[in-house]
Amino acid sequence: MSLARTLSDGNLTAEVDGDKLTLTTTDGDRVALTKEKAAPLAGTKWAITSPDTDGKAHLTFDEKTGLVNGSLGCNKVRAEATVRDGSITLGTASTTRMMCDTSLMNTEKTLLGLFDGTVKYRVDHRTLVLTSENGERVNASAAE
Known part of the structure; x- marks a missing residue:
């Protein structure tokens, strides 16, 4: 039923x-x-919710190593990530260098704009919102 x-x-x-x-x-x-438990920032695979990425872009924050790893939709990314008081300071992004579809490259450019700076973050149950210093927002959801 x-x-x-x-x-x-x-x-x-x-x-x-x-x-x-x-x-x-x-x-x-x-x-x-x-009841579904809320997802923690660290250790959760956060799938970027952008129609251009088709679920391929994701980030995972590792509290023990102080790193963020993931995919920008086409290229892999890795950087230092320091989390404190509702913000994340992201270091310089180290990425692979593949050329991809234009829409994916546009999304990657947006995501790369989060690095080399501090972003505000908010976790609401199983949704993550990252807001850059210039107000650009990136939404993600906890991947299963």
Whole structure:
């Protein structure tokens, strides 16, 4: 049974067990919902949410090494990353040098603009927003 049908089926009983909510219809059909944990900045693969990258651009911050690694959509990237007080200071980006589709190169240019400076960051559950010093915003979501 679909969630929409279950929710519109009339009377439901609800049972809560820790972080799990189970909804049951009068016919006995059940839907179980669980709370998804918020993603931490460090150790999460953050997929850049830009239509031009087709899910290929991503960043992962490593707290132990003080580095960020990932892909700009076509080229790989690595740089120092110091996280403190809602901001990340990114060092000079070390990248591979492949030529790619123009749309990917435009996205890479935007992403490279985050490096060699400090960006503000905000994690909201499973979404990351990076804002550069000039106000450019990059959004990412926690990849599965």
